[in-house]
Amino acid sequence: MxxxxxxxxxxxxxxxxxxxxxxxxxxxxxxxxxxxxxxxxxxxxxxxxxxxxxxxxxxxxxxxxxxxxxxxxxxxxxxxxxxxxxxxxxxxxxxxxxxxxxxxxxxxxxxxxxxxxxxxxxxxxxxxxxxxxxxxxxxxxxxxxxxxxxxxxxxxxxxxxxxxxxxxxxxxxxxxxxxxxxxxxxxxxxxxxxxxxxxxxxxxxxxxxxxxxxxxxxxxxxxxxxxxxxxxxxxxxxxxxxxxxxxxxxxxxxxxxxxxxxxxxxxxxxxxxxxxxxxxxxxxxxxxxxxxxxxxxxxxxxxxxxxxxxxxxxxxxxFARRQLMNASFNRWHLGNAYGAFGSVTKVRYEVVVEGTLDAVGPGARWREYEFKGKPGDPARMPRQIAPYHLRLDWMMWFLALGSERGWFAPFLVKLLEADPAVLKLLRTDPFDGERPRYIRARIFIYRFSTREEKRATGLWWIREPQGVVVHPASLRADVP
CATH class of the missing domain: 1.20.1260 (Ferritin)
Known part of the structure; x- marks a missing residue:
């Protein structure tokens, strides 16, 4: 043989x-x-x-x-x-x-x-x-x-x-x-x-x-x-x-x-x-x-x-009329279907999460939570992350497209609690471990700056506010 x-x-x-x-x-x-x-x-x-x-x-x-x-x-x-x-x-x-x-x-x-x-x-x-x-x-x-x-x-x-x-x-x-x-x-x-x-x-x-x-x-x-x-x-x-x-x-x-x-x-x-x-x-x-x-x-x-x-x-x-993308057909993840970006988004939306130690009002100072990989501060150069995978950052992209699937509200609660494990997943904690009084989430349109805009401002991104995703929320009993 x-x-x-x-x-x-x-x-x-x-x-x-x-x-x-x-x-x-x-x-x-x-x-x-x-x-x-x-x-x-x-x-x-x-x-x-x-x-x-x-x-x-x-x-x-x-x-x-x-x-x-x-x-x-x-x-x-x-x-x-x-x-x-x-x-x-x-x-x-x-x-x-x-x-x-x-x-x-x-x-x-x-x-x-x-x-x-x-x-x-x-x-x-x-x-x-x-x-x-x-x-x-x-x-x-x-x-x-x-x-x-x-x-x-x-x-x-x-x-x-x-x-x-x-x-x-x-x-x-x-x-x-x-x-x-x-x-x-x-x-x-x-x-x-x-x-x-x-x-x-x-x-x-x-x-x-x-x-x-x-x-x-x-x-x-x-x-x-x-x-x-x-x-x-x-x-x-x-x-x-x-x-x-x-x-x-x-x-x-x-x-x-x-x-x-x-x-x-x-x-x-x-x-x-x-x-x-x-x-x-x-x-x-x-x-x-x-x-x-x-x-x-x-x-x-x-x-x-x-x-x-x-x-x-x-x-x-x-060869199916409705081809599945990234699908597993058994519990062992063997013999899978693959594919990526079957649709392309034409506009970039980003959810920006902010907190404050102040009472809600015109004088409140809102401070932004920065993520390790996803766009945030328009002046910050995008980072090279791959082949490492920042899972929370990726889910924030899906969130901006309207897909939440149950994790975002618990995430905001963890920020209100200043949970150390969750804060380690972020690039910055603007409150240095202190619990914020309120948390909110706003949505922006982001686009890359043109060459002229980059020379004039130093910004990598130009962003425009589009509205509020989550209005100011708190866990504290002493706030209205």
């Missing part, structure tokens, strides 16, 4: 395997550290949407999670720190230096720990890149260790994942918003995206003909190039590099958590070692492998067939 093992292995993909395994593991480190820093304040025992309340209501419908046995913030931290430590070991290549099954077990443990977090994360973990990370971690688990050649079926499944990610995003754009079809989407997107970065204003101010060219290039990359991933080399490798270049363009122009970083990592798994050897001819990048044991080929084949079966609904979704 040696012929079967030979057919199922792919020599000369050692670099791609290393990038896929270590890169995905590095993203898991970021994700687990994000949970340590943000989860208790957002979803913990005393969070905005407490997990114990959610589990009492949802029960087993929440999906598989370690926290069905009981949630505490301490258990969350144990899960997150354990996941971060295992992921860091995979980044260093420690499990990969052992037998084939060691990195398999390590990645599956990491995947299970993060699944436990995502399935109780509610709206704060309802992003497509959470499911993408879970699916990527499960797939690369079967790449095994350096002692044998990378399994061909696993590399094929990674390409299928990148295909769904890119092609699904391309279709959702064409179906969802006319501005993608008439090539005008980038007239607005760099300015109205959830969390602009330092270069977003530069990209927004580029000439409109270049914006139209960007959109046309995006359509080619997402709707045509992914099919080439399944062609023989070197075509598949060149297709992967095209995807990498376009994803790097997105990294430069905005903050999208680890979505683009993870796509780059997965796409590079389709690049053969010969590409790297052509650039560095003095290096011998592919190592010697022992023959792949038959049991390994059997385990890999069964696992990939299961994944193919689980992704069948995602395949049907690509």
């Amino acid at each position: 040696e012929w079967a093992a030979d057919v199922l292995t792919a020599e000369k993909y050692d670099v791609g395997r290393q990038i896929a395994q270590r890169g995905v593991a590095a993203v898991y480190v970021i994700a687990f550290l994000s949970a340590v820093a943000q989860f208790p304040a957002l979803l913990g025992e005393k969070g905005l949407l407490p997990v114990p309340v959610f589990l009492a209501r949802a029960g087993r419908r929440a999906g598989p999670t370690l926290f069905h046995r009981g949630y505490t913030d301490r258990r969350l931290r144990v899960v997150a720190w354990t996941g971060a430590a295992l992921s860091a070991a995979l980044v260093l290549g420690i499990p990969q230096a052992g037998p084939w099954w060691v990195p398999l077990i390590a990645f599956l443990l990491v995947w299970w720990l993060y699944t436990s977090i995502v399935n109780v994360g509610q709206v704060f973990y309802g992003f497509g890149w959470e499911s993408l990370l879970l699916e990527a971690g499960f797939v690369v688990a079967f790449l095994g260790s350096a002692e044998i050649a990378p399994p061909f079926l696993v590399l094929l499944m990674i390409r299928w994942l990148v295909f769904r990610l890119e092609f699904g995003a391309g279709l959702i754009k064409l179906r969802g918003d006319r501005s993608w079809r008439d090539l005008t989407a980038l007239y607005y997107h760099h300015e109205t995206q959830p969390m602009p970065n330092p270069a977003s204003r530069f990209f927004h101010l580029l000439p409109k003909p270049l914006h139209r060219l960007e959109v046309a290039g995006n359509h080619v990359t997402q709707l045509a190039v992914p099919f080439l991933l399944f062609m023989p080399q070197p075509m598949a490798g060149f297709a992967a590099l095209i995807i990498v270049v376009t994803q790097c363009w997105l990294v430069l122009s905005g903050n999208f958590a680890w979505l683009n970083t993870l796509t780059i990592i997965l796409a590079l798994a389709a690049v053969p070692d010969s590409f790297y050897e052509a650039v560095l001819p003095a290096l011998e990048l592919s190592g010697a492998h022992r023959p792949t044991p038959l049991y390994v080929s059997v385990v890999v084949s069964v696992a990939m067939l299961v994944l193919a079966y689980l992704s069948w609904p995602a395949l049907l979704n690509l």
